[in-house]
Amino acid sequence: MGPVELLHMSVFSQSFSPCGRFLAAGNNYGEIAVFSLSAALSPDASEASQKPILNFTAHDGPVFSLLSTDTHLLSAGNGEISAWSWAETSLEIPEINAMIINPKDNSLIVGGGDNNIHIMDMETGIFKSVLKGHTDYIHCLCFKEREEEILSGGEDGAVRIWGHTEIPLSHFQTCSGMASQECARPQFGKWISCLATDSDWMLCGGGPSLSLWHLRSMSPTSVFPLPGCQREAVFYQDLIMSVGEGPHVSHCLHGGTVKAQIPCTPSSLNTLALNLKNSEHRVMTVGGSSHQIDVFTNFSYRAFSLSF
Amino acid sequence: MFHFYHVSKTGSERVNDADICFIQCSVHFITLKKLNRLAHMRLKKGRDQTHEAKQRVDVLHLQLQNLLYEVMHLQKEISKCLEFKSQHEEIELVSEEEFFQEAPAEISRPHVTRDDNHQLTLARLDWELEQRKRLAEQYKMSLARKEKIQKAIEQKREYLSSLQPGLQNIMQASLPVQEYLSMPFEQMQKQAEVARHLPPPLYVLLVQAAAYGQACDKTLSVNISGDVDEAKALSRRPEDSQEDESDSDAEEEQQNTKRRRATVGVQLEDKRKAMLRRHPLSLCVDLKCKDGSVLHLFFYYLMNLNILTVKTKVSTATDLSGAVSAGELLNSESLLNCLYASDHGKETPNPANRYQFDKVGITTFADYVSDLGHPYVWVQKLGGLQFSSDGAQVCLRGSALSASHMEKTMKLLRGRLQARLALHKQFSSLEHSIIPVSSECQHLFPAKVVSGLTRWTMMSYQEFTHVLKAGLVCETDLFFMAVVERGTARLLAAVVLNPRYPEVMPLFSLSLHWKGERSGRTEDNLRAMESEVNVFRAELQGPRPGLQLLTNQIQRLCVCLDVYLETESQVCDGSEGPREFPREKMCLRTARGPSRLKPFKYNHPQGFFSHR
Numbered sequence: 001m002g003p004v005e006l007l008h009m010s011v012f013s014q015s016f017s018p019c020g021r022f023l024a025a026g027n028n029y030g031e032i033a034v035f036s037l038s039a040a041l042s043p044d045a046s047e048a049s050q051k052p053i054l055n056f057t058a059h060d061g062p063v064f065s066l067l068s069t070d071t072h073l074l075s076a077g078n079g080e081i082s083a084w085s086w087a088e089t090s091l092e093i094p095e096i097n098a099m100i101i102n103p104k105d106n107s108l109i110v111g112g113g114d115n116n117i118h119i120m121d122m123e124t125g126i127f128k129s130v131l132k133g134h135t136d137y138i139h140c141l142c143f144k145e146r147e148e149e150i151l152s153g154g155e156d157g158a159v160r161i162w163g164h165t166e167i168p169l170s171h172f173q174t175c176s177g178m179a180s181q182e183c184a185r186p187q188f189g190k191w192i193s194c195l196a197t198d199s200d201w202m203l204c205g206g207g208p209s210l211s212l213w214h215l216r217s218m219s220p221t222s223v224f225p226l227p228g229c230q231r232e233a234v235f236y237q238d239l240i241m242s243v244g245e246g247p248h249v250s251h252c253l254h255g256g257t258v259k260a261q262i263p264c265t266p267s268s269l270n271t272l273a274l275n276l277k278n279s280e281h282r283v284m285t286v287g288g289s290s291h292q293i294d295v296f297t298n299f300s301y302r303a304f305s306l307s308f
Numbered sequence: 309m310f311h312f313y314h315v316s317k318t319g320s321e322r323v324n325d326a327d328i329c330f331i332q333c334s335v336h337f338i339t340l341k342k343l344n345r346l347a348h349m350r351l352k353k354g355r356d357q358t359h360e361a362k363q364r365v366d367v368l369h370l371q372l373q374n375l376l377y378e379v380m381h382l383q384k385e386i387s388k389c390l391e392f393k394s395q396h397e398e399i400e401l402v403s404e405e406e407f408f409q410e411a412p413a414e415i416s417r418p419h420v421t422r423d424d425n426h427q428l429t430l431a432r433l434d435w436e437l438e439q440r441k442r443l444a445e446q447y448k449m450s451l452a453r454k455e456k457i458q459k460a461i462e463q464k465r466e467y468l469s470s471l472q473p474g475l476q477n478i479m480q481a482s483l484p485v486q487e488y489l490s491m492p493f494e495q496m497q498k499q500a501e502v503a504r505h506l507p508p509p510l511y512v513l514l515v516q517a518a519a520y521g522q523a524c525d526k527t528l529s530v531n532i533s534g535d536v537d538e539a540k541a542l543s544r545r546p547e548d549s550q551e552d553e554s555d556s557d558a559e560e561e562q563q564n565t566k567r568r569r570a571t572v573g574v575q576l577e578d579k580r581k582a583m584l585r586r587h588p589l590s591l592c593v594d595l596k597c598k599d600g601s602v603l604h605l606f607f608y609y610l611m612n613l614n615i616l617t618v619k620t621k622v623s624t625a626t627d628l629s630g631a632v633s634a635g636e637l638l639n640s641e642s643l644l645n646c647l648y649a650s651d652h653g654k655e656t657p658n659p660a661n662r663y664q665f666d667k668v669g670i671t672t673f674a675d676y677v678s679d680l681g682h683p684y685v686w687v688q689k690l691g692g693l694q695f696s697s698d699g700a701q702v703c704l705r706g707s708a709l710s711a712s713h714m715e716k717t718m719k720l721l722r723g724r725l726q727a728r729l730a731l732h733k734q735f736s737s738l739e740h741s742i743i744p745v746s747s748e749c750q751h752l753f754p755a756k757v758v759s760g761l762t763r764w765t766m767m768s769y770q771e772f773t774h775v776l777k778a779g780l781v782c783e784t785d786l787f788f789m790a791v792v793e794r795g796t797a798r799l800l801a802a803v804v805l806n807p808r809y810p811e812v813m814p815l816f817s818l819s820l821h822w823k824g825e826r827s828g829r830t831e832d833n834l835r836a837m838e839s840e841v842n843v844f845r846a847e848l849q850g851p852r853p854g855l856q857l858l859t860n861q862i863q864r865l866c867v868c869l870d871v872y873l874e875t876e877s878q879v880c881d882g883s884e885g886p887r888e889f890p891r892e893k894m895c896l897r898t899a900r901g902p903s904r905l906k907p908f909k910y911n912h913p914q915g916f917f918s919h920r
Contacts, residue, residue: 004815008839010832012902061920064901095900095919113900139902155899193902231902245832267829270902289835 011287014271015066020278026063035306037281050306067099098141111138139193157190198235205230222256232272243269266290401432411435505539507609509691516710527596534589579668600625603725616691617681633766637728646807653682689713730855738764749850759866763791797822810854832903837868840908
């Protein structure tokens with residue numbers, strides 16, 4: 001990796017290991033780097049501990065999404081998914097932007113460039129079903145555990161909710177009806193690039209502003225006045241954290257106010273991950289348009305950066 | 309007396325007693341006087357006797373002294389006589405045995421001389437005289453012979469010198485033959501003759517360069533130029549010059565105490581000049597290229613600093629003018645900058661020079677570089693000079709070091725010249741807003757490219773720093789600004805050209821002025837365009853030796869701008885009226901991935917755009 005390549009590197013996806021001691025990040029060159037969080041967070045950490053302990057080329061194209069299971073790290077490149085055992089095998093489809101797991105029936109739900117959502121059985125590796133409905137490629141997926149429903153958001157600006165059948169339970173365009181005045185931002189477009197759900201509540205954002213929706217009534221309750229397009233958002237305790245265009249992590253309250261914007265190194269961020277499984281290494285890491293991944297030990301400020 | 313007085317006092321009853329006493333007193337007085345007289349006379353007699361004795365002693369004493377003086381005088385005379393060296397003792401005589409053996413009987417007269425030393429010496433002297441007379445005669449004869457032979461030699465010499473012009477004519481006549489046969493013997497001899505006076509590093513360079521030229525590269529030629537006589541004078545005179553220095557130092561000190569202020573500055577200046585003196589001879593190496601341009605390299609040796617420096621000159625077959633921005637490219641100061649990475653040639657590579665500089669108050673060598681030439685590290689290596697800071701690798705010295713670097717350096721030099729000439733041509737075409745894409749590289753770009761280059765200018769380092777770059781830029785790089793336009797959109801590209809182009813790719817930094825201002829720092833798509841142009845060297849460099857790199861990068865920039873503008877119009881739906889840039893490029897998808905990048909990659913025969 002020469003300095004020019006580092007300059008043009010973007011980090012698109014992150015995933016913590018099941019034990020919580022390692023962070024895997026994927027970049028636009030198709031490489032995955034594994035960082036040791038315990039080394040980086042330890043009191044005698046040095047420059048070397050902020051470098052990856054393992055760095056390998058996983059795919060030809062960019063690695064847009066990474067997912068950790070109990071034993072494997074799944075990475076998706078252009079039309080292929082590889083599973084690396086918190087060390088490897090492989091499979092097939094066009095660019096995959098999002099992957100989630102349905103733990104109840106052990107299936108992998110994949111959404112990507114062909115406008116469809118594919119569900120694969122993890123044990124056999126066979127694709128069980130295809131959910132069609134989106135008219136443009138799928139940006140993000142999330143899973144409602146209680147009802148076992150899948151939410152998907154795509155380039156066409158629609159958020160669809162899928163149940164056990166192949167027909168969407170419901171779908172709504174964020175740019176239609178009452179919703180449009182509040183959250184739509186036509187200067188950016190209508191694409192939805194981030195989705196998060198907390199059973200009754202759903203966050204979605206992208207071209208339209210980041211907004212909090214109440215699922216049962218299908219209406220937005222609050223709209224967050226964040227300037228850029230948000231690419232990833234999560235619920236954390238009583239806060240909402242989101243990242244996107246602009247070199248900061250935004251902390252927002254459910255009421256619709258932006259509590260804080262924490263600056264970070266990359267000029268715009270693609271991915272945010274919280275390490276909640278391991279109480280020792282409770283960190284938040286963000287990556288984006290830079291070869292550096294910022295690590296936040298206290299969520300209010302950036303502690304240090306790992307670099308590819 | 310008392311008795312008399314007493315008696316006289318006692319009175320006249322005793323008148324008889326008084327008279328008796330009186331008579332007795334007078335008798336005593338007379339006796340006293342007589343005794344006194346006697347004493348005086350005895351004294352006198354004694355004195356007289358002493359006096360006489362003394363006189364006798366004096367006489368004897370005088371006699372003694374006279375005698376002593378005479379003795380001393382005689383002794384001196386004797387010693388003088390004894391010390392007398394007669395001349396005959398200085399003559400080296402043959403030893404006695406030899407004398408008795410060689411001398412004829414009438415001279416040696418052994419029966420007499422054996423006993424009598426005096427006679428022996430006389431005989432020996434005689435013999436000496438005889439021998440000398442004989443030898444003198446021989447000497448005269450030899451002298452006469454020598455004269456004769458001398459005359460004969462003179463005659464022969466005259467004869468030879470009369471031959472000289474004839475030989476010269478023959479040599480001249482043979483020159484064309486030598487050239488025809490490409491065996492320039494005479495030239496090489498002359499060069500070898502002069503080469504003997506070269507200082508060692510230049511000699512090594514000459515030998516290695518000539519050898520390389522003969523063996524591998526017919527277009528390389530080496531010449532020696534400079535003042536041979538001065539060089540000869542230099543080599544002859546090292547002891548003299550040291551003495552002169554010490555004398556002149558003493559003189560200068562005396563002068564100093566009288567006229568301190570006037571001479572210190574001048575003195576320092578002179579010392580500096582002396583330290584930076586060049587050897588009178590220099591090497592000129594010419595590298596010719598296929599298109600007729602020549603790179604002239606002049607190598608100088610700084611004697612006191614023990615380093616080599618180089619100056620360059622480029623002469624081209626055609627006149628190179630018209631490209632304003634190309635002014636810096638063939639500038640002889642910077643032409644050979646960074647031939648090897650980070651070899652700037654501003655400081656002397658010999659660490660010992662630091663101490664020398666401190667003595668004469670030179671702070672940096674960079675001030676003198678334009679006069680004296682650049683002391684690049686590769687120049688030192690070609691001359692076989694190795695300085696310890698060069699790392700603990702294989703420790704070659706002298707010719708081996710030079711030989712190991714020669715081929716690579718010559719290739720780099722040639723490559724550098726060709727790259728710069730190619731850039732020169734490209735620049736003059738870029739300034740006319742034409743991007744010269746050669747036919748081998750046409751496949752990288754679609755047939756129709758609407759965006760065009762409207763401006764190509766030079767920038768300075770200060771203007772560039774605010775545009776950033778993470779430590780990839782330094783002062784020796786060349787900076788340019790390219791402006792690409794289509795319709796109302798203007799793309800400003802700041803270009804950093806490393807002196808080692810095309811080994812090091814030029815870097816582009818973009819900012820777009822179209823409905824607001826966006827730059828590669830803030831927008832992902834512009835960043836993707838930058839990476840499209842900066843990163844993919846293997847695709848963009850074109851056929852070897854990769855001189856098309858810059859123009860291909862610019863062309864690709866234009867293509868990417870086309871794609872950007874045409875696909876961007878789709879996002880803002882309807883609310884702004886007709887699109888400014890209709891979709892002409894064939895793209896499978898206009899957005900892909902979480903950052904929704906545009907399809908910048910061109911696929912060749914099919915002619916569509918896709919994502920990487």
